[in-house]
Amino acid sequence: MSTNTAKLVLDGVTKQFATRSDSDPFTAVDDISLEVASGEFLVLVGPSGCGKSTLLDLLGGLTEPTSGRILLDGTPITGPGLDRGIVFQQYALLPWRTARHNIEFELEAKGLPKKERREVAQRYLELVGLDSFAEHYPHELSGGMKQRVAIARSLAFDPEVLLMDEPFAALDAQTRESLQDELLRIWKATGKTIVFITHGIDEAIYLGQRVAVLTSRPGRIKTVVDVAIDRSVADVRSSAQFRSLRHHVWTLLHGEVERARSTELESAGASHG
Numbered sequence: 001m002s003t004n005t006a007k008l009v010l011d012g013v014t015k016q017f018a019t020r021s022d023s024d025p026f027t028a029v030d031d032i033s034l035e036v037a038s039g040e041f042l043v044l045v046g047p048s049g050c051g052k053s054t055l056l057d058l059l060g061g062l063t064e065p066t067s068g069r070i071l072l073d074g075t076p077i078t079g080p081g082l083d084r085g086i087v088f089q090q091y092a093l094l095p096w097r098t099a100r101h102n103i104e105f106e107l108e109a110k111g112l113p114k115k116e117r118r119e120v121a122q123r124y125l126e127l128v129g130l131d132s133f134a135e136h137y138p139h140e141l142s143g144g145m146k147q148r149v150a151i152a153r154s155l156a157f158d159p160e161v162l163l164m165d166e167p168f169a170a171l172d173a174q175t176r177e178s179l180q181d182e183l184l185r186i187w188k189a190t191g192k193t194i195v196f197i198t199h200g201i202d203e204a205i206y207l208g209q210r211v212a213v214l215t216s217r218p219g220r221i222k223t224v225v226d227v228a229i230d231r232s233v234a235d236v237r238s239s240a241q242f243r244s245l246r247h248h249v250w251t252l253l254h255g256e257v258e259r260a261r262s263t264e265l266e267s268a269g270a271s272h273g
């Protein structure tokens with residue numbers, strides 16, 4: 001049930017897709033109920049195809065639930081809105097605009113006057129450590145820098161909720177780790193509510209205050225794990241607490257991956273039988 005402090009409430013959310021044949025619709029997300037508190041960093045982790053992106057699309061208002069409801073500050077989400085910023089795996093920057101102008105472009109749509117656009121873009125370029133690359137075009141930036149611009153662009157809108165769909169998946173390990181640190185710093189500085197999707201167990205535990213583990217098809221909430229670790233120690237990922245949580249989440253996920261594999265084998269066997 002919803003509480004006053006919940007930023008997002010998912011209440012019995014199911015999403016089905018029509019299939020080509022006359023058979024039953026395909027259930028991608030099944031009866032998910034979950035609350036995300038204001039200012040919380042929640043990570044969704046689950047096996048491939050379990051409905052993570054579908055869930056994020058639902059939160060973004062890009063698609064509607066078949067049943068159940070999603071509330072933002074107590075009001076049902078009916079479509080995309082400036083109160084939610086989405087960061088995808090792909091950078092989606094305009095190639096003919098500089099980093100600065102990519103950020104300013106979206107603020108134009110928001111109707112901000114020129115001077116203010118410039119100031120806001122500058123602030124967020126600084127926040128993601130790219131002020132000296134402001135006049136560079138996307139092709140002159142590394143993958144990590146492009147993703148920083150994409151994050152800065154989303155933040156510049158000042159959305160209350162940031163929805164991130166595997167934003168660091170395409171990056172090398174070092175860049176990913178430094179962007180994870182940067183995101184945590186930004187989250188602490190801005191107090192945004194973040195819903196972050198990943199395949200990576202380490203990434204989930206490193207970033208999340210809570211990690212929601214999804215089941216394989218259809219996607220349901222298997223468990224929500226509280227990440228109570230001491231983040232002030234050096235090399236958090238090597239700490240005993242971190243390793244124990246990693247093992248816990250790995251065990252939960254591994255069971256789901258095995259289950260998905262045997263279901264696939266069964267249906268392949270049935271269709272050949």
Ligand SMILES: Nc1ncnc2c1ncn2[C@@H]1O[C@H](COP(=O)(O)OP(=O)(O)OP(=O)(O)O)[C@@H](O)[C@H]1O
Binds near residue numbers: 028047051052054055
């Ligand atoms: N528009 C659609 N029409 C039909 N089926 C869809 C549609 N979108 C997603 N699906 C199906 O729903 C299931 C969940 O997809 P989704 O992309 O949400 O999973 P995911 O957990 O994000 O996967 P991955 O981790 O591999 O990115 C998949 O089986 C997918 O084929």
